[in-house]
Amino acid sequence: MKQKIRIAAGQGFWGDLPDAPVRQVEGGPIDYLMLDYLAEVTMSIMQKQRSRDPSAGYAKDFVPLMKQILPACVERNIRVTANAGGVNVEGCAKAVREVARELGLAGKVRIGIVTGDDIMADIDGLLARGIELRNMDTDEPLSTVRDRIQSANVYLGAGPMVEALDRGAQIVITGRATDTGLTLAPLMHEFGWAPHDWNRLSAGTIAGHIIECGAQASGGNCQYEWRSVPNLADVGFPIVEAAPDGTFVITKHERTGGWVVIPSVKEQLVYEMGDPREYITPDCVADFTTVRLEYEGRDRVRVYGIKGRPATDSFKVSISYSAGYKAVGTLVYSWPDAYDKAQVADRILRARLDRLGLKFDQILTEFVGASATHGPLAGRPSTDLPEVQLRVGVRGEDRNAVERFTKDIAPLVLTGPPGVTGFAGGRPKVEEIVAYWPALIPKTEIVPRVEVIEA
């Protein structure tokens, strides 16, 4: 058994720095590259893409990335875990297999395919059996939006990925798997951690949490002494250097920018946290109040002491459903009296929408430059502001009403207060809203599947 495993984060979200994974592979020694592609509503976007083109429905960028790094990964035995498969894991795996063959790596690469997360086809059966899939936030039963569901996927944990690695997969591609599982699975595979070794599983989970947002742990978006963070233009993404006992060090490649300091790690630890004693994943319940941090050198923070508890008997389900339409329009008002002018323009716009009799579920006005982020906490805006952006959004079930709203923004330039600009982008775009419905499902209802194919 190896005494040290290095897992590098390559993407904090779908659309993160395109070169980051390449730099993690080229910039120094690593054993694993983990790539998190799926945000909460990504699955529904992929579902839409697949309904137009049956070969689509996964993170397309992943395939050219593999083309670029696969030869180096094979040569140095770097393995990849990625939830790039979206709603078409097989399609993604086949595309990667094609790339491997083109590179002359036929017979040299095994690809693990993890499925079983997609429960879209089973929804009616589940509801009929009394599994209500109530919204975890609002407690409403799923039946209230049944006819508007676009995708439904269970968050799978590390287990099936471990199986794929055990069977020799060099690249493991999943659909909706947890981002923490992408880091935990390599550790369970390499160190032989048992599926009920709750403390170590929690340690691997927290390691995953620290690196899953990429550079947010290594100097990006770091509020602590932000002016002092070195060379963010060349920021190094975080790396977990883990030991079999469940302790690990957060670090990054030498000669990269950013920093790994205790405050940057703390900021990421508390990111998107609920009850810190109960960070629930499919694999375990991790306790963030047990985490200990200490310096082990420059850009090296040692993490130890982590405890956890048994996993729950449910999986979380990520369901997406159509929830109407929205549009956001903006105009910029300049000095003098920028804020007053923007306020008057807002009142004129609302009077016109009223006169048209348009109904919306919500109209929201913000004054960017005055109060959009901190609201009343920002205090009364100065009368001397150089400019204010008026930003008005509407949301509703009626597409026509939202469409009509978009035609009333630009006319304010000739029919409202003076000193206005910023309309060059044309009419605002009407967007279909795909909303997120989190629910729980008994684990006994789900059968994860693992397949390993040869390139």
Place this chain on the structure above:
Amino acid sequence: MHVQLTKLAHARSGDKGDTANIGLIALSDEIYPVLVREVTADRVKRHFKGICKGEVERFELPNLGALNFLLHESLGGGGTLSLMTDAQGKTFSTALLRMEIEITDQEAQSLEVG
């Protein structure tokens, strides 16, 4: 004396649906108990008046010198439903750092603020 939290702590915030979370991290071990005493859930609820429409919950992480706050009903519906510029609650962290708390002169001296 009054002191603004930005002199005592750093923070990061994020979202879960319509709930914003703010992790408030003391700049030193000595500051943490002052945060525990002064930055209560009630105080945070009042600070975010007009922004947070639901409850505020607070959790303590003495191991990190940090407090975690959940501000329910704060993100205009949350996720893709929200029309807000900051639908993900990313700037709630700095909004909390605007808060002024009361510390004793002795504390001000030993914490080297003021």
